[in-house]
Amino acid sequence: MVLSLIISALVIGSVYGLIALGYSLIYSASGLMTFCQGELLMFGAFIGLTFYRYLAWPFWIALLVSMLIMFILGMLIERLLIRTILSKHAQTIYVVLATIALGIVLKNAAQHLWGTTAVQFPTIFGVDFINVMGTNVQPEAFVCIFLSIVVMVVIHLFMNKMKFGTSMRAAAMNPLAARSVGINVGLTTGVTWGLSASLAGLAGILLGPVQGVSIMMSTTIGTKAFAAAVVGGYGNMYGAILGGVIIGFVETFGAAYVTSSYKDFITYGILALFMIFMPRGILKGDVYES
Amino acid sequence: MKFIKKIKPEIWGILFLCLVFLLISKNVYYITLFVFCGIYIIAVSGLDVLFGYSGQISLGHAMFYATGAYTSSLLALQGVPVWIGIFAGIAVSILLAAVVAIPASKLVHQFLALLTIAVGNMVYVFLSKAKVTGAMTGVKNIPDLSIFGIMLDTKLKFGIFMLVMIVLFLFIKSRIINSSTGRALMAIREDVVAADGIGINVRKYKILAFIISAVFTSFAGSMYAHFVGYVSPDGFTGTQSILLLTMLLFGGAGNMVGPICGAVVITIMNETLQGFSTYKTLIYGIVILLAILFMPRGVFGLVQDIIRKIKSSFGRPVKKNAEN
Numbered sequence: 066m067v068l069s070l071i072i073s074a075l076v077i078g079s080v081y082g083l084i085a086l087g088y089s090l091i092y093s094a095s096g097l098m099t100f101c102q103g104e105l106l107m108f109g110a111f112i113g114l115t116f117y118r119y120l121a122w123p124f125w126i127a128l129l130v131s132m133l134i135m136f137i138l139g140m141l142i143e144r145l146l147i148r149t150i151l152s153k154h155a156q157t158i159y160v161v162l163a164t165i166a167l168g169i170v171l172k173n174a175a176q177h178l179w180g181t182t183a184v185q186f187p188t189i190f191g192v193d194f195i196n197v198m199g200t201n202v203q204p205e206a207f208v209c210i211f212l213s214i215v216v217m218v219v220i221h222l223f224m225n226k227m228k229f230g231t232s233m234r235a236a237a238m239n240p241l242a243a244r245s246v247g248i249n250v251g252l253t254t255g256v257t258w259g260l261s262a263s264l265a266g267l268a269g270i271l272l273g274p275v276q277g278v279s280i281m282m283s284t285t286i287g288t289k290a291f292a293a294a295v296v297g298g299y300g301n302m303y304g305a306i307l308g309g310v311i312i313g314f315v316e317t318f319g320a321a322y323v324t325s326s327y328k329d330f331i332t333y334g335i336l337a338l339f340m341i342f343m344p345r346g347i348l349k350g351d352v353y354e355s
Numbered sequence: 356m357k358f359i360k361k362i363k364p365e366i367w368g369i370l371f372l373c374l375v376f377l378l379i380s381k382n383v384y385y386i387t388l389f390v391f392c393g394i395y396i397i398a399v400s401g402l403d404v405l406f407g408y409s410g411q412i413s414l415g416h417a418m419f420y421a422t423g424a425y426t427s428s429l430l431a432l433q434g435v436p437v438w439i440g441i442f443a444g445i446a447v448s449i450l451l452a453a454v455v456a457i458p459a460s461k462l463v464h465q466f467l468a469l470l471t472i473a474v475g476n477m478v479y480v481f482l483s484k485a486k487v488t489g490a491m492t493g494v495k496n497i498p499d500l501s502i503f504g505i506m507l508d509t510k511l512k513f514g515i516f517m518l519v520m521i522v523l524f525l526f527i528k529s530r531i532i533n534s535s536t537g538r539a540l541m542a543i544r545e546d547v548v549a550a551d552g553i554g555i556n557v558r559k560y561k562i563l564a565f566i567i568s569a570v571f572t573s574f575a576g577s578m579y580a581h582f583v584g585y586v587s588p589d590g591f592t593g594t595q596s597i598l599l600l601t602m603l604l605f606g607g608a609g610n611m612v613g614p615i616c617g618a619v620v621i622t623i624m625n626e627t628l629q630g631f632s633t634y635k636t637l638i639y640g641i642v643i644l645l646a647i648l649f650m651p652r653g654v655f656g657l658v659q660d661i662i663r664k665i666k667s668s669f670g671r672p673v674k675k676n677a678e679n
Binding site: 098146149150153156157158159161162163165166167168169170172173174177284288291292295299326327329330333334336337340341342344 | 412414458461462464465466468469470472473474476477480481484593597600604634636637639640641643644647648651
């Protein structure tokens, strides 16, 4: 029983971690907040579902193509929406509101394209359950956890060891200086948004077999992943992962042992408490306080 | 009674027209529409004090709408006189506003927004799960208001009462924003550091802005509860908070007319779109995006810009050889 709880916690925790990673990437790359990662997760899940279930493509191809589409979508969002607002020198809060509005539009577009009922994402391996140490676990759960770890390691290496990743970090720290050194800041910002959208899509597809795909998943997961990002330290990539795991565990074990109808209350409560007492999170992200 | 002289004749004209409209409306639907516009005018004006004047963003304002509505309706069902219930609702909202505002005064924009979302969601979860608030079925058979002994049991009577309340609250708002408090709020909105530098107690005014806006929205919520007679958690979700903000952004924040404009237009749009309920939130989203991209100061700001352009095109051209 505890084992299946741990695995569920790790699954949802890694999903939160992937989305929180997207939030932190965007924040550290452009100082902006985005509130539409949850909707991008749902959108990516639906796109993956379309390829895998309705067009019967092999899973890995469906996954990679969906991630690519989400990447392009993310770059388009940055170029068309964010840059337009920033070029009008509006307050950054308008970017936040624009992403919220975009999230609403995405959610409704998905509703019209795919309907409101939750859809089952078909199994990847053809077996529903495998027996691990006495409990039945979906093999997709392991895929989810494993792929998340792989992706996080890849991003860490990309940001630290590869030239483009380093230039992304430079552009985040100081766009003007980065431009002077010859870094294409517009490109790096676009790639950051594209990457975050891609991560959200990946998380959605990984979560699909475990929890199904529906439009209801969007806003709730988005807000909770926000909680994860804040808990771990907003703007800090590793904090995002840490926060995701923490929130995943608290939510799963809280629902199992304390109360399951108020489980959202607990997660939002943790978010509120952290915002009040520790807005910089555990790993000390760059929350600006006045 | 000096203030009556200060109110411009145009405003008396508008009020008179509203009164006539209410009295001659054969169809009760129009009165209902009017009352809803009024409820949202008060609620959005409150949000304007917070966002338009002190620059703090709240994406969970439906929580104050909810506390006003639920508190006054639950107390009224227990036999408490309705007006005491409304004031109790306001008191609860002030308490909630203080709880949110005190930590919020330290946070900057986006993180403040996040805190308001979190608390707003917490209030929603509580309302939808707790037995005392009726969980998802909500509260039914809420008694009518009575003022000075007259029971507001018909929609017409409520409509006239609403008209008086709209005037009252807009008057309160104009007194607040034209006072030193209002100027302090605007200073905080423009430049927090400078405001602090000239001696404004930034923390106190930020919290005050929250409390004022909570009072307005809470009263609007109580009005909603007693007019409709039934409340359920559906009306107080995050979508409702976004609706309030949509109205504010669309109409124009930071002035008296903008929130009225936004509230009226969006309420009417809301009603005309009743048949397309699945498209409703989509249209809200698109409206917000359009407002942000093309009308950052709202419809009222757009109108002001147009008037300014027209006025400047009538100006006298500058003489060419000014030195001669």
